[in-house]
Amino acid sequence: MSNLAKTNRTGKAVKPTVMPNLSERFTPTQLAEAITAKRTGMKLSLVDVSEALSISKPTLVKIEKGDTNVKLANLLKVMEYLGLSFSLLCDDATSKEETEVSDDWY
Amino acid sequence: MSNLAKTNRTGKAVKPTVMPNLSERFTPTQLAEAITAKRTGMKLSLVDVSEALSISKPTLVKIEKGDTNVKLANLLKVMEYLGLSFSLLCDDATSKEETEVSDDWY
DNA sequence: TTTAAAAGTAAACAATAGTTAACTTATATG
DNA sequence: CATATAAGTTAACTATTGTTTACTTTTAAA
Numbered sequence: 517m518s519n520l521a522k523t524n525r526t527g528k529a530v531k532p533t534v535m536p537n538l539s540e541r542f543t544p545t546q547l548a549e550a551i552t553a554k555r556t557g558m559k560l561s562l563v564d565v566s567e568a569l570s571i572s573k574p575t576l577v578k579i580e581k582g583d584t585n586v587k588l589a590n591l592l593k594v595m596e597y598l599g600l601s602f603s604l605l606c607d608d609a610t611s612k613e614e615t616e617v618s619d620d621w622y
Numbered sequence: 623m624s625n626l627a628k629t630n631r632t633g634k635a636v637k638p639t640v641m642p643n644l645s646e647r648f649t650p651t652q653l654a655e656a657i658t659a660k661r662t663g664m665k666l667s668l669v670d671v672s673e674a675l676s677i678s679k680p681t682l683v684k685i686e687k688g689d690t691n692v693k694l695a696n697l698l699k700v701m702e703y704l705g706l707s708f709s710l711l712c713d714d715a716t717s718k719e720e721t722e723v724s725d726d727w728y
Numbered sequence: 729t730t731t732a733a734a735a736g737t738a739a740a741c742a743a744t745a746g747t748t749a750a751c752t753t754a755t756a757t758g
Numbered sequence: 759c760a761t762a763t764a765a766g767t768t769a770a771c772t773a774t775t776g777t778t779t780a781c782t783t784t785t786a787a788a
Contacts, residue, residue, distance in 0.1 A: 538709060538710035539709050539710070541707040541709065542709070544698070547708075547710065550710060561734055561735085562736085563734080563735095571776080572776060572777050573736085573777095574736085574737080574738090574777075574778090575775085575776055575777080584693070584694045584695035584698060585695055585774080585775070586693070586775075586776090587690070587691060587692070587693065587744090587775070587776080588650075588690045588691070588692050588693070588694050588697055589690035589691055590775095590776085591694055592650070592690060599712060600710060600711065600712055600713075601647040601648075601711045602647070602708040602710065602711065603644060603645050603646055603648070603708070603709050603711055604645070604648065604653065604706060604707075604709075605706065605708065605709055606641060606705060607705035607706070607707070667763080667764055668764070668766085669764075669765095677746080678746060678747050678748075679747095679765090679766085680746075680766085680767080681745080681747080683765080683766060683767085684746095691745065692745075692746090693774090693775080696745095696746085
């Protein structure tokens with residue numbers, strides 16, 4: 517299997533459309549690519565999603581470009597609509613010891 | 623062990639200060655509580671963090687209250703400073719099949 | 729190769745998140 | 759209790775994100 521990135525006839529890089537495995541720490545760009553991959557995998561256009569969520573297309577494009585200058589609420593709306601969610605990673609092993617969770621966490 | 627939430631002398635609920643286990647899908651409030659728990663566990667004050675990151679205290683308070691009307695960039699700055707990061711969960715099992723990741727994911 | 733749909737961009741404006749500064753309320757500690 | 763530190767709030771203002779509309783570029787299919 518080739519390690520070369522796919523390019524089109526003009527030599528321009530072509531974005532992959534498959535969901536990456538982001539079970540580990542990832543960059544905003546990687547998250548953005550995962551969102552696009554999920555959306556296209558669900559056969560939804562930018563307008564499909566932006567209209568369903570009442571957010572503008574330019575904003576959705578910003579989100580799918582990995583621009584972090586967006587409102588958290590808008591990112592979460594998009595992720596929830598596409599069936600994506602976060603889990604949390606903590607770099608510090610010591611914090612794994614006290615795992616008892618009090619009632620009002622829920 | 624008691625199932626009653628901790629309260630102070632006035633009967634007001636007291637927030638727990640331990641890191642919750644957020645390896646699964648969580649709410650913005652839960653994330654906020656995890657951030658506060660991590661910060662206090664590191665013995666850092668709101669001002670310590672806000673000054674280190676050049677963000678205002680009111681903004682940091684919004685983040686630690688689970689307000690999603692904040693800039694994603696500011697949330698990520700705080701998380702990175704405290705050693706927290708996200709991983710991604712996808713609710714759809716079918717998307718786990720195609721896990722091949724091309725070069726430009728990195 | 730035409731054509732239509734989707735993606736992506738741009739600019740002017742509206743909406744709102746962020747800052748500053750000052751203040752009040754809690755929490756701890758001598 | 760008295761004091762100091764941290765937490766949390768408020769209001770006026772500034773900075774910036776989000777919207778709208780329209781346009782250009784890509785992509786894919788007839």
